[in-house]
Amino acid sequence: MAENTSTAETVRVTVAEDRKSTPKGGGEDQNTATMGATAIKMQKLVAFPLMIISFLLSLPILFSVIWLLYMRHYDCENLLQLPKLQVGIVAGLVVVFFVSNIAVFLRSRLPMPALILVMVPLIVMLTVGLALVGAYKMESRSIPGSPMWLKSKVLNDESWNNIKSCIYDTRTCDDLIARSYMLKSYDFTTTKLSPIESGCCRPAANCDMVYVNATFWRKGNGVQVDSSTPYNVDCDLWTNDQTILCYNCHACKQGFLITIRGKWWKLGVFLVIMAIFLIASHLLLFIVTMWEHYGG
Numbered sequence: 001m002a003e004n005t006s007t008a009e010t011v012r013v014t015v016a017e018d019r020k021s022t023p024k025g026g027g028e029d030q031n032t033a034t035m036g037a038t039a040i041k042m043q044k045l046v047a048f049p050l051m052i053i054s055f056l057l058s059l060p061i062l063f064s065v066i067w068l069l070y071m072r073h074y075d076c077e078n079l080l081q082l083p084k085l086q087v088g089i090v091a092g093l094v095v096v097f098f099v100s101n102i103a104v105f106l107r108s109r110l111p112m113p114a115l116i117l118v119m120v121p122l123i124v125m126l127t128v129g130l131a132l133v134g135a136y137k138m139e140s141r142s143i144p145g146s147p148m149w150l151k152s153k154v155l156n157d158e159s160w161n162n163i164k165s166c167i168y169d170t171r172t173c174d175d176l177i178a179r180s181y182m183l184k185s186y187d188f189t190t191t192k193l194s195p196i197e198s199g200c201c202r203p204a205a206n207c208d209m210v211y212v213n214a215t216f217w218r219k220g221n222g223v224q225v226d227s228s229t230p231y232n233v234d235c236d237l238w239t240n241d242q243t244i245l246c247y248n249c250h251a252c253k254q255g256f257l258i259t260i261r262g263k264w265w266k267l268g269v270f271l272v273i274m275a276i277f278l279i280a281s282h283l284l285l286f287i288v289t290m291w292e293h294y295g296g
Contacts, residue, residue, distance in 0.1 A: 050285045051104050057277050058100045064270060065093045074260060076166035080153050082260070085144045089128070089267070096121045100278060104285070111289040118282050126275035132268025145264045154257045163256060164200075164247040173201035173245060176214045185211040199255030200246050207235035216240050 068090050077083065103118035130136065134147040143149055153159050176197050180188055188211060193202075202217070203209050209217035217240065234249040246252050 050281060050288060051107075054104050054278070054281045054285060055101060057274065057281055058097050061093050061097045061100075061274060065090050065097070068093075074263065075170045075172070076163050076256070077260060079159070079162050079166060080150070080260070082145060082264075092121070092125065092128070096125055096278075100282070103282060107285055107289050111286055115282060115286045119279065122275050122279050122282070125271050126279070129268045129271025129275060132264050133272065134265070147261055147265070150257060150261050150264070154253050154260075160253060164252070167196065167200060167252075167256065168243065168247065172196055173215050173242070176201050180214045188214065195255035195258040196252070197255075199249060199251035199253070203238040203246060204232045204234045204249075204251060206232055207238065209235075209238070215242060215245055
């Protein structure tokens with residue numbers, strides 16, 4: 001009997017220990033499951049804002065497409081075939097807008113193909129933007145719209161003959177005369193002129209010429225206003241003939257170049273900034289997606 005009693009007590013102790021140990025193991029599994037659920041929740045909380053940010057970053061691209069489509073071309077810009085480049089950039093931006101949002105939609109199902117799909121047009125967009133701001137120096141001579149390309153076109157004599165005829169046909173200098181007809185010499189010198197008006201419609205400031213009106217100046221005594229300033233060859237090119245004025249002057253070419261280059265430089269800066277932000281956004285979204293799939 002004693003042996004049976006001892007055996008029964010041993011069984012009861014073993015069962016009791018098993019019951020105590022079972023809840024303990026279940027608690028560890030429950031804690032692990034809770035931590036996993038929390039991690040997944042955190043991942044989703046990070047991924048959703050990134051998806052929203054990627055979408056919001058694509059909206060300025062859409063707005064820039066509308067702006068480029070309805071923006072008036074600068075006078076004589078068509079002579080350099082820049083409107084065709086503008087249409088090409090518009091088409092590329094439309095592709096970037098749709099591809100960016102498609103990649104966001106596909107990111108959970110096909111993360112790697114989605115990343116590759118969006119990175120190709122974004123890298124092209126970044127490359128074009130860098131070219132337009134002049135990041136490639138000598139290489140950009142062959143890239144339409146880049147500063148070096150614009151300079152080579154404007155300074156080319158054959159191209160400039162067409163451009164200066166176009167500037168004359170726009171009656172820019174005639175409009176300046178009408179706008180400043182009643183101004184005296186001092187008032188005219190303080191008037192803010194556009195780069196083309198300043199370079200093409202009037203002589204250089206150091207030519208020592210006497211103001212009559214906006215496009216008619218009498219030559220002075222031939223003494224430079226500032227003797228420390230090198231003689232300006234544009235002074236010899238200036239004439240009061242309304243069909244010539246300073247259209248052959250270097251200042252006129254620079255004025256036209258500044259006007260055209262400003263537009264394309266700003267567009268290049270926009271493309272670079274948007275490409276960098278979108279690349280960063282999609283890379284972060286890809287990392288979070290990989291974390292969701294394999295990190296938990």
